[in-house]
Amino acid sequence: MPLLVQKYGGTSVGTIKRIEAVADKVIGYKNQGNDMVVVVSAMSGETNRLVSLAQDIDSQAKGRELDVLLTTGEQVTIALLAMAFEKRGYPARSYTGGQVRIVTDSAHNKARIKSIDDENIKRDLDAGRIVVVAGFQGIDEDSNITTLGRGGSDTTGVALAAALKADECQIFTDVDGVYTTDPRVEPDARRLNTITFEEMLEMASLGSKVLQTRAVEFAQKYQVPLRVLSSFESGEGTLITTEYEADDIMEQALISGIAFNRDEAQLTINGVADTPGVAYQILGPISDANIEVDMILQNIGADGTTDFTFTVHRNDFDTALASLQKAAGSLEAREVSGNNKIVKISIVGVGMRSHAGIASRMFEVLAKEGINILMISTSEIKISVVVDEKYLELGVRALHEGFDLKQES
Amino acid sequence: MPLLVQKYGGTSVGTIKRIEAVADKVIGYKNQGNDMVVVVSAMSGETNRLVSLAQDIDSQAKGRELDVLLTTGEQVTIALLAMAFEKRGYPARSYTGGQVRIVTDSAHNKARIKSIDDENIKRDLDAGRIVVVAGFQGIDEDSNITTLGRGGSDTTGVALAAALKADECQIFTDVDGVYTTDPRVEPDARRLNTITFEEMLEMASLGSKVLQTRAVEFAQKYQVPLRVLSSFESGEGTLITTEYEADDIMEQALISGIAFNRDEAQLTINGVADTPGVAYQILGPISDANIEVDMILQNIGADGTTDFTFTVHRNDFDTALASLQKAAGSLEAREVSGNNKIVKISIVGVGMRSHAGIASRMFEVLAKEGINILMISTSEIKISVVVDEKYLELGVRALHEGFDLKQES
Numbered sequence: 037m038p039l040l041v042q043k044y045g046g047t048s049v050g051t052i053k054r055i056e057a058v059a060d061k062v063i064g065y066k067n068q069g070n071d072m073v074v075v076v077s078a079m080s081g082e083t084n085r086l087v088s089l090a091q092d093i094d095s096q097a098k099g100r101e102l103d104v105l106l107t108t109g110e111q112v113t114i115a116l117l118a119m120a121f122e123k124r125g126y127p128a129r130s131y132t133g134g135q136v137r138i139v140t141d142s143a144h145n146k147a148r149i150k151s152i153d154d155e156n157i158k159r160d161l162d163a164g165r166i167v168v169v170a171g172f173q174g175i176d177e178d179s180n181i182t183t184l185g186r187g188g189s190d191t192t193g194v195a196l197a198a199a200l201k202a203d204e205c206q207i208f209t210d211v212d213g214v215y216t217t218d219p220r221v222e223p224d225a226r227r228l229n230t231i232t233f234e235e236m237l238e239m240a241s242l243g244s245k246v247l248q249t250r251a252v253e254f255a256q257k258y259q260v261p262l263r264v265l266s267s268f269e270s271g272e273g274t275l276i277t278t279e280y281e282a283d284d285i286m287e288q289a290l291i292s293g294i295a296f297n298r299d300e301a302q303l304t305i306n307g308v309a310d311t312p313g314v315a316y317q318i319l320g321p322i323s324d325a326n327i328e329v330d331m332i333l334q335n336i337g338a339d340g341t342t343d344f345t346f347t348v349h350r351n352d353f354d355t356a357l358a359s360l361q362k363a364a365g366s367l368e369a370r371e372v373s374g375n376n377k378i379v380k381i382s383i384v385g386v387g388m389r390s391h392a393g394i395a396s397r398m399f400e401v402l403a404k405e406g407i408n409i410l411m412i413s414t415s416e417i418k419i420s421v422v423v424d425e426k427y428l429e430l431g432v433r434a435l436h437e438g439f440d441l442k443q444e445s
Numbered sequence: 446m447p448l449l450v451q452k453y454g455g456t457s458v459g460t461i462k463r464i465e466a467v468a469d470k471v472i473g474y475k476n477q478g479n480d481m482v483v484v485v486s487a488m489s490g491e492t493n494r495l496v497s498l499a500q501d502i503d504s505q506a507k508g509r510e511l512d513v514l515l516t517t518g519e520q521v522t523i524a525l526l527a528m529a530f531e532k533r534g535y536p537a538r539s540y541t542g543g544q545v546r547i548v549t550d551s552a553h554n555k556a557r558i559k560s561i562d563d564e565n566i567k568r569d570l571d572a573g574r575i576v577v578v579a580g581f582q583g584i585d586e587d588s589n590i591t592t593l594g595r596g597g598s599d600t601t602g603v604a605l606a607a608a609l610k611a612d613e614c615q616i617f618t619d620v621d622g623v624y625t626t627d628p629r630v631e632p633d634a635r636r637l638n639t640i641t642f643e644e645m646l647e648m649a650s651l652g653s654k655v656l657q658t659r660a661v662e663f664a665q666k667y668q669v670p671l672r673v674l675s676s677f678e679s680g681e682g683t684l685i686t687t688e689y690e691a692d693d694i695m696e697q698a699l700i701s702g703i704a705f706n707r708d709e710a711q712l713t714i715n716g717v718a719d720t721p722g723v724a725y726q727i728l729g730p731i732s733d734a735n736i737e738v739d740m741i742l743q744n745i746g747a748d749g750t751t752d753f754t755f756t757v758h759r760n761d762f763d764t765a766l767a768s769l770q771k772a773a774g775s776l777e778a779r780e781v782s783g784n785n786k787i788v789k790i791s792i793v794g795v796g797m798r799s800h801a802g803i804a805s806r807m808f809e810v811l812a813k814e815g816i817n818i819l820m821i822s823t824s825e826i827k828i829s830v831v832v833d834e835k836y837l838e839l840g841v842r843a844l845h846e847g848f849d850l851k852q853e854s
Contacts, residue, residue: 052498052501052502055502056502086521089461089521089525090524090525090528092461093461093464093465093525093528093529093532094528094529094531094532097528100527100538100539101524101525101527101528101531101537101539102524102528104520104523104524104527104539104541105520105521105524105525105528107520108517108520108521108524111513111514111516111517111520112495112498112514112517114513115499115510115511115513115514115517116498116499116502116510116514118509118510118513119499119502119503119506119510119511119514120502120503122503122510123502123503128510129509130509130510130513132513132590134543135543135588135589135590179544180544181541181544
């Protein structure tokens with residue numbers, strides 16, 4: 037019997053009515069002859085309510101006890117959903133992360149899954165039960181309750197699908213799939229039927245927040261076919277799969293989509309000596325301040341010196357600039373500059389691997405619109421440009437048109 | 446180092462402010478040199494909120510999933526209380542019932558504790574931590590989450606105190622101890638400094654709802670000194686202990702208190718054959734209808750027949766009467782009668798064991814007030830009378846006065 041692992045997020049289970057709608061949806065799949073494992077998040081608003089209780093006691097609440105508190109959110113949902121199945125005459129059983137024995141490391145608030153015990157779930161499936169599992173949570177080796185951090189429920193779904201060798205892991209969200217770009221920016225954006233894991237990873241890390249990067253990485257690593265669907269509308273969604281299969285479906289275009297990231301800021305230090313250890317001297321203090329760095333570019337400068345540029349989240353700009361100015365002194369740099377009014381636009385596609393000329397077409401499209409490129413960075417399946425923030429919408433739409441991604445009507 | 450197990454109920458932890466007050470109170474005991482284990486209930490209102498969510502899905506919600514749902518209530522409290530300790534600089538660690546390994550049978554919604562693993566808690570106490578445990582909950586041998594049913598948090602407290610060989614189990618409630626009778630009926634009621642387990646059991650089962658009977662039985666069985674105190678006021682409360690210690694304190698009066706039960710109804714079947722099996726034929730159907738029977742009296746009647754009377758909760762009167770009338774046919778009884786306007790008043794005290802004349806003094810006091818006694822039933826440390834409900838307050842006050850229980854001023 038095929039086995040599906042489905043994950044429903046907080047909005048999809050936000051009210052009793054919606055939990056009942058999820059129950060009906062899952063029963064539909066069950067009646068089609070599938071074994072069903074359902075992973076759920078806390079009802080929307082519940083996690084915020086719990087965090088606010090914690091903050092009333094300790095504004096810096098974190099660590100072990102925050103995990104004990106927050107995991108009650110999903111525990112409420114699994115019980116209610118299991119009741120809804122039972123009420124409809126479908127035997128069901130709920131499991132907390134600890135009850136499954138989703139064993140993680142001990143990094144509270146951002147734990148990583150180490151192993152999953154599939155014994156209980158398999159026994160329930162064999163007995164014809166629908167299994168409901170709390171997302172986002174696990175226990176460490178000493179049975180302390182842990183949480184997986186942001187997007188943890190997606191990770192739970194994928195990890196369970198991998199452990200149970202499910203036929204597909206289906207992530208139900210409030211969008212009906214992965215689009216060629218954000219439909220709020222380009223109304224002609226088109227839903228993709230398939231996308232590769234690598235493309236999805238580039239899209240996700242570039243700001244297309246349909247799926248958490250971690251869940252996609254996990255799915256890729258364990259070769260779990262992953263599908264994004266809407267909780268509220270019917271449709272096939274988008275299947276995220278390996279390159280081979282995606283090619284096989286004969287749908288592979290050169291470019292799958294246009295991703296972008298609004299909240300970037302760029303920092304540059306010019307004219308530092310081109311000697312070993314310079315990059316570390318520049319980025320070490322940034323990293324020590326817990327600032328995440330996105331793009332890093334180093335270019336050959338004049339007179340045996342080098343120019344070094346990196347981007348950070350706009351919120352971290354002031355801290356990063358101060359740190360860089362401090363480092364500039366000891367590095368005897370010529371100049372430090374920065375710009376927090378920039379955005380990054382990227383084209384993503386496995387097809388560009390084997391096709392020359394993608395980059396030049398991208399630059400041509402932008403030039404035609406008079407958009408000045410401030411930075412360029414490339415990876416195997418992605419080309420990113422940094423431009424002034426005022427060009428974001430224009431740039432995305434022009435590239436969407438230029439690479440012929442628009443909706444087939 | 447002395448070890449105290451303290452239990453705080455839902456009202457005592459009903460708001461963040463109150464949770465913080467509990468933290469301060471516990472720290473006070475800790476600073477006096479005690480090891481502290483704290484058992485807490487769900488914040489008041491939380492259990493009702495969860496039950497109402499469940500009932501929105503299934504008005505008959507019960508069983509395994511209801512336990513998964515309800516146990517989140519205490520889990521929220523333990524996390525918040527542990528945070529409050531940590532915030533105040535006192536290392537603390539919270540435990541769900543499952544994390545302690547409070548192992549119960551599998552009777553969901555009304556499970557009984559089978560064993561408690563004290564290893565984790567002892568290690569934490571040795572490390573100087575305050576341990577916070579969720580009341581009311583456990584897991585069965587298969588790690589299914591269970592709840593202990595009504596008053597379960599008291600039972601958790603006592604069971605932990607027994608397992609850890611605590612010096613005292615302290616139950617903090619909204620009253621400051623056990624009284625000679627209900628102060629709402631007799632304003633001169635006096636707080637008892639000590640009471641024996643047996644007396645407490647009689648008081649509790651007779652309607653003095655300070656402690657759940659189950660917790661008292663448990664404490665008696667494992668010889669755990671039990672103290673009832675107020676969460677909101679200071680004071681020594683009432684110590685519930687073994688008879689010997691109570692005597693030792695030289696405070697033992699003949700009678701400890703006057704208990705009463707308002708919601709009684711009485712059913713009588715007259716003139717049934719005095720043959721084996723009659724009692725079963727009468728009470729079997731009552732018990733099959735899940736009606737709890739309180740007093741049972743059988744008297745010798747005329748002509749080799751017998752009269753049989755029992756009392757039930759007033760809510761069950763109609764069902765019980767119908768069942769009894771049905772049984773009367775096959776028993777060829779002379780008459781079936783009932784009265785649902787009665788109350789039970791009892792005097793309780795280990796002192797009456799060794800003192801004759803207690804019963805006659807009780808009847809004398811009631812006679813003086815013109816109160817007609819409908820039924821009498823006695824046990825080793827208790828005498829109960831059933832009277833018309835209109836005499837409840839008068840009877841309680843007269844006995845309180847008659848046995849000299851009034852407040853010493």
